[in-house]
Amino acid sequence: xxxxxxxxxxxxxxxxxLLVLGLSFYLGRxxxxxxxxxxxxxxxxxFTNGIAxxxxxxxxxxxxxxxxxxxxxxxxxxxxxxxxxxxxxVALFLVAEPMKRLGKYTFTDAxxxxxxSKSIQLMAAVxxxxxxxxxxxxxxxxAGTLVTPLLGLPHYAGVIIVxxxxxxxxxxxxxxxxxxxxFLKGGMLLIFSTVLVVGVLVRGFSATPENDGKAxxxxxxxxxxxxxxxxxxxxxxxxxxxxxxxxxxxxxxGMVKLVKDGIDTIWYLQADGQGGYLLEETLFQVQLAxxxxxxxxxxxxxxxxxxVGHMKEINMGGExxxxxGAVGPLAYLRTLQDSTIVLWGTKHVRTAxxxxxxxYQKPTPGTQIxxxxxxxxxxxxxxxxxxxxxxxxxxxxxGTAALPHILIRYYxxxxxxxxxxxxxxxxxxxxxFYILTLFMGLGAMTSGVINIMDNNMSAPLLALxxxxxxxxxxxxxxxxxxxxxVSGLIVASSGAVAHDxxxxxxxxxxxxxxxxxxxxxxxxxxxxxxxxxxxxxxxMNVSFLVGWAFAxxxxxxxxxxxxxxxxxxxTAQGVAASIGVGIVSALxxxxxxxxxxxxxxxxPSDAPISFNSPAAISIPLSFLALVVVSLMTxxxxxxxxxxxxxxx
Amino acid sequence: xxxxxxxxxxKDNAAGYxxxxxxxxxxxxxxxxxxxxxxxxxxxxxxQIQVLGLNMAVVYGIGLIVFAFVLALVYNHFCTQxxxxxxx
Numbered sequence: 162x163x164x165x166x167x168x169x170x171x172x173x174x175x176x177x178x179l180l181v182l183g184l185s186f187y188l189g190r191x192x193x194x195x196x197x198x199x200x201x202x203x204x205x206x207x208f209t210n211g212i213a214x215x216x217x218x219x220x221x222x223x224x225x226x227x228x229x230x231x232x233x234x235x236x237x238x239x240x241x242x243x244x245x246x247x248x249x250x251v252a253l254f255l256v257a258e259p260m261k262r263l264g265k266y267t268f269t270d271a272x273x274x275x276x277x278s279k280s281i282q283l284m285a286a287v288x289x290x291x292x293x294x295x296x297x298x299x300x301x302x303x304a305g306t307l308v309t310p311l312l313g314l315p316h317y318a319g320v321i322i323v324x325x326x327x328x329x330x331x332x333x334x335x336x337x338x339x340x341x342x343x344f345l346k347g348g349m350l351l352i353f354s355t356v357l358v359v360g361v362l363v364r365g366f367s368a369t370p371e372n373d374g375k376a377x378x379x380x381x382x383x384x385x386x387x388x389x390x391x392x393x394x395x396x397x398x399x400x401x402x403x404x405x406x407x408x409x410x411x412x413x414x415g416m417v418k419l420v421k422d423g424i425d426t427i428w429y430l431q432a433d434g435q436g437g438y439l440l441e442e443t444l445f446q447v448q449l450a451x452x453x454x455x456x457x458x459x460x461x462x463x464x465x466x467x468x469v470g471h472m473k474e475i476n477m478g479g480e481x482x483x484x485x486g487a488v489g490p491l492a493y494l495r496t497l498q499d500s501t502i503v504l505w506g507t508k509h510v511r512t513a514x515x516x517x518x519x520x521y522q523k524p525t526p527g528t529q530i531x532x533x534x535x536x537x538x539x540x541x542x543x544x545x546x547x548x549x550x551x552x553x554x555x556x557x558x559x560g561t562a563a564l565p566h567i568l569i570r571y572y573x574x575x576x577x578x579x580x581x582x583x584x585x586x587x588x589x590x591x592x593x594f595y596i597l598t599l600f601m602g603l604g605a606m607t608s609g610v611i612n613i614m615d616n617n618m619s620a621p622l623l624a625l626x627x628x629x630x631x632x633x634x635x636x637x638x639x640x641x642x643x644x645x646x647v648s649g650l651i652v653a654s655s656g657a658v659a660h661d662x663x664x665x666x667x668x669x670x671x672x673x674x675x676x677x678x679x680x681x682x683x684x685x686x687x688x689x690x691x692x693x694x695x696x697x698x699x700x701m702n703v704s705f706l707v708g709w710a711f712a713x714x715x716x717x718x719x720x721x722x723x724x725x726x727x728x729x730x731x732t733a734q735g736v737a738a739s740i741g742v743g744i745v746s747a748l749x750x751x752x753x754x755x756x757x758x759x760x761x762x763x764x765p766s767d768a769p770i771s772f773n774s775p776a777a778i779s780i781p782l783s784f785l786a787l788v789v790v791s792l793m794t795x796x797x798x799x800x801x802x803x804x805x806x807x808x809x
Numbered sequence: 810x811x812x813x814x815x816x817x818x819x820k821d822n823a824a825g826y827x828x829x830x831x832x833x834x835x836x837x838x839x840x841x842x843x844x845x846x847x848x849x850x851x852x853x854x855x856x857q858i859q860v861l862g863l864n865m866a867v868v869y870g871i872g873l874i875v876f877a878f879v880l881a882l883v884y885n886h887f888c889t890q891x892x893x894x895x896x897x
Contacts, residue, residue: 236866236867236870239870240870242870242874243845243870243873243874246873246874246877247838247842247873247877249877249881250834250835250838250839250842250877250880250881251835253831253881253884254831254832254834254835254838254884255831255832255835258824258827258831259828262821262824491861491862491863494863494867495862495863498863498864528857528864531863531864531866531867532853532856532857532864532866533849533853533856533866534853537849539849539850539853540853540854542850547850550846550849550850551846551850554846558839558842577821577824578888578889578892581884581885581888582885584881585881585882585884585885588877588878588881589878589881592874592875592877592878595874596871596874599867599871727832
């Protein structure tokens with residue numbers, strides 16, 4: 162733990178949660194019909210809905226994940242922002258108005274509007290559930306990440322708290338309260354992110370950044386020579402060097418372990434070019450055989466594990482300076498581009514004592530930070546690496562217009578024009594926010610605030626560097642971000658179960674009140690599943706996890722939506738086959754990916770496929786399935802009246 | 810429970826025009842986006858070229874976001890005009 166709890170932050174946070182719950186109960190008293198529960202009565206104003214869209218979309222992935230990824234990987238993290246925003250053009254130009262015209266409560270309604278097909282009802286409902294659950298995982302991981310520094314609780318406690326609060330919200334009021342929560346949260350996120358970026362620009366760069374008034378830890382470098390007997394001789398005699406330093410597992414990783422005052426320290430070895438070494442201080446965490454965790458050789462409570470992120474050399478307008486003072490947005494980017502920034506590499510070492518994660522300094526020119534290549538391999542990339550990158554960018558582009566919790570928001574406005582205008586507002590708000598993420602991420606990278614073991618907290622910790630009040634506000638908004646997005650996803654999931662499966666597919670023909678009750682029970686069940694998965698996936702970058710959700714959504718839903726709208730030969734069987742093939746292929750490729758092998762505790766190199774993003778294979782497969790099956794079957798269209806009659 | 814919109818929608822005579830303009834703009838934006846991705850995949854060094862004092866990667870990335878908003882405004886303008894003209 163590198164930060165202490167603040168009573169003010171806790172007070173603000175609890176007040177915010179109580180406000181959200183109060184609003185939910187208030188709106189819940191007015192929600193008794195299906196229209197109210199699933200579509201907020203269809204009378205939300207387009208501007209409100211547009212900001213609520215932004216609230217829905219700017220989830221934990223955007224606020225916590227992207228900022229964190231930019232903070233440690235520079236421009237590559239921001240590529241997610243570019244891809245996420247591009248996806249809205251598919252939604253605006255191709256999907257917004259037809260979805261409004263065809264659907265009622267869920268996106269299954271739109272797909273099934275011309276067929277009244279049991280297979281579409283089943284497959285689309287399953288798809289909604291799978292995509293929603295995958296999208297829920299990163300939100301829950303983000304929740305756990307936030308609650309740890311705020312309340313001092315373990316990750317799982319955060320996940321459980323969010324799960325319970327959100328389930329209460331959804332089970333009380335559905336889409337009406339979700340829309341209001343998203344509107345408030347989306348607006349506050351935009352306002353306070355702007356405040357944070359203005360703060361970053363006014364502060365400018367400093368070689369010794371202060372963090373909430375505390376001086377930045379000065380990482381030291383030791384000089385060492387090698388004696389005739391092979392022993393390492395240090396200039397500072399207060400450190401003890403083990404005699405077998407060359408034969409240890411640390412040496413294989415280019416490190417050496419020294420002891421000072423009875424406490425272990427680990428140093429990154431670099432040849433000094435004259436036969437000796439420079440030893441650079443590292444950060445490390447070790448899990449001992451008995452399960453104890455030590456941070457830089459001591460328990461977390463001793464605070465030896467420091468926040469990081471600093472400039473090695475600041476070059477402004479051709480001159481080297483120690484600090485810049487206030488700068489404009491373009492000057493900020495130019496200065497960073499011309500300077501050298503210390504990023505952090507990671508090495509893992511297993512010894513008889515335990516498992517070490519060691520973080521060492523990697524001075525990196527700004528020119529490399531502001532271009533792709535630190536996370537994704539683009540220079541001299543293999544065909545597989547190029548494919549992986551292309552596949553991710555394809556998933557981000559195609560995923561937005563296929564996300565169930567985004568699609569259902571088109572049913573909360575009164576007209577097609579309102580659907581279009583709310584999408585326009587969403588694009589403006591989300592695009593503006595994504596430009597802010599570049600400055601927030603780079604601000605975190607250089608302000609000495611990064612918790613290198615969990616970069617998801619970079620944005621809130623950047624706020625903490627301006628004082629505990631901004632930290633409390635930003636953390637509360639981030640928590641609301643998670644609450645809002647999770648509640649939207651759970652509404653979509655409960656709609657899939659109660660409306661698409663129970664009512665339409667199984668034909669239970671429930672009364673309106675029973676249908677709402679079924680939706681609420683479904684919300685509780687989905688909430689429990691989300692809590693479990695949020696605990697399992699602890700520690701993964703939330704934006705990376707959302708990339709998977711986008712890939713599944715794009716593969717399962719988008720081909721069916723687009724072909725239904727633009728290809729007259731599309732049949733019900735084709736739509737169902739497309740969804741099925743999209744889910745199975747995307748999910749299958751993810752489960753066999755190198756990153757999932759790490760979660761299984763296996764070596765990523767043993768994974769049967771070498772890439773992590775499945776979209777470039779699963780989307781074409783889904784399209785192909787739709788075309789082939791549609792050509793093999795006959796289109797039977799049902800009139801709207803017949804559909805109404807059949808399912809009324 | 811039936812399908813169709815939750816609220817009663819009138820006939821939209823501009824739907825065909827809006828679909829056409831939407832598809833055209835979709836292709837324009839898609840092309841711009843995929844050129845960006847392709848440069849990164851095939852010629853990443855191009856992203857280091859300086860434009861306005863910043864490298865191409867930053868300028869193109871911010872440009873894609875701003876271009877999206879401009880296209881969305883243009884699209885909404887033409888759609889609203891068509892609705893006013895054809896749905897009197």
